[in-house]
Amino acid sequence: MGTYYVVKLYSEERTDGLGEQIKSRLDELNAIFSTYDPNSELSRINKAQAGKEITMSEELREVLELSAQINKEASGYFDVTVGPIVNAWGFGPDGKRKRPTEKELNELRAKVGMHQFKLEGPKLVKSKSDIYIDLSAIAKGYAVDKILELVQSKGFKSALVEIGGEVRAFGKKPDGASWLIGIEKPEEKLGQGIQAIVALNDSAMATSGGYRNYVKYGDAIFTHTIDPIKGVPANNRMISVTIVDSSCVKADAYATAMLAMGADKALALAKKLKLAAYFIVKKGENIDIIVTDSLKPYLQEM
Numbered sequence: 001m002g003t004y005y006v007v008k009l010y011s012e013e014r015t016d017g018l019g020e021q022i023k024s025r026l027d028e029l030n031a032i033f034s035t036y037d038p039n040s041e042l043s044r045i046n047k048a049q050a051g052k053e054i055t056m057s058e059e060l061r062e063v064l065e066l067s068a069q070i071n072k073e074a075s076g077y078f079d080v081t082v083g084p085i086v087n088a089w090g091f092g093p094d095g096k097r098k099r100p101t102e103k104e105l106n107e108l109r110a111k112v113g114m115h116q117f118k119l120e121g122p123k124l125v126k127s128k129s130d131i132y133i134d135l136s137a138i139a140k141g142y143a144v145d146k147i148l149e150l151v152q153s154k155g156f157k158s159a160l161v162e163i164g165g166e167v168r169a170f171g172k173k174p175d176g177a178s179w180l181i182g183i184e185k186p187e188e189k190l191g192q193g194i195q196a197i198v199a200l201n202d203s204a205m206a207t208s209g210g211y212r213n214y215v216k217y218g219d220a221i222f223t224h225t226i227d228p229i230k231g232v233p234a235n236n237r238m239i240s241v242t243i244v245d246s247s248c249v250k251a252d253a254y255a256t257a258m259l260a261m262g263a264d265k266a267l268a269l270a271k272k273l274k275l276a277a278y279f280i281v282k283k284g285e286n287i288d289i290i291v292t293d294s295l296k297p298y299l300q301e302m
Contacts, residue, residue, distance in 0.1 A: 001029075002034075007151065007160070007161050011156050035134055041057055046131070063142050075265075077260045079228035080114070080133050084108045085231050111128065111130060116128060140166045144248035167181055197301075205248075207242040237263050242278040263290065276292060
């Protein structure tokens with residue numbers, strides 16, 4: 001998936017072979033979800049012709065069904081067909097950096113929308129041949145959940161799994177302490193400081209932010225989070241969104257959707273769904289912190 005992974009666990013038992021099993025499972029998931037691999041299941045679907053019934057793996061079906069659910073809940077701000085616009089702005093697998101013209105964007109907007117494909121059980125049918133599905137905003141979280149399930153199935157009682165910043169933990173450390181995860185300060189460089197500390201007890205956390213992955217065209221800066229409604233990089237006061245949830249796949253997707261929709265709509269959605277959310281929002285030259293009631297129990301004193 002173009003990123004790193006970390007698995008930490010505590011056990012009195014030997015872990016022989018576990019590393020190889022984790023890598024093998026990740027290779028399987030990468031072969032389903034990757035847009036960088038031209039032979040992945042998702043890449044083959046993206047190349048398929050309109051009207052053709054495609055039988056999906058169980059993993060892909062689960063992720064696409066959840067994507068459709070969150071798309072509806074988030075009023076379209078989470079959309080896995082936004083890939084062509086993501087690529088056009090220079091954030092795709094080809095690495096090309098060129099600001100798209102309005103004409104190009106108008107053509108691409110016609111390809112975006114979850115109505116462009118139908119899910120019927122294990123079958124998928126595209127309405128247009130050039131529909132491009134990109135699951136980078138949800139697949140990492142899903143993979144975290146699956147690796148955690150693998151570790152649990154081996155009988156381990158305490159572990160933390162992270163893939164590219166998305167994380168889930170279960171159990172406690174041998175001294176009874178919770179797994180503590182930091183929410184970074186919104187700085188361009190890594191490791192510039194911690195904004196808050198979250199205790200994960202049998203829960204997951206995902207953060208989306210536009211302050212590090214961006215492109216610059218002329219004097220204008222554009223973040224990697226695309227507003228699927230307008231088809232342009234999100235331009236709102238939201239700097240970063242952190243979601244804590246029982247599953248990492250949902251935390252991953254909700255964080256992306258809320259970053260795209262902006263603070264006011266995101267807060268309304270978080271309250272409606274009772275999500276544990278932590279927002280870092282621009283306030284003039286400063287920042288404002290918004291914390292939902294559901295997240296407050298997870299915060300630790302620094």
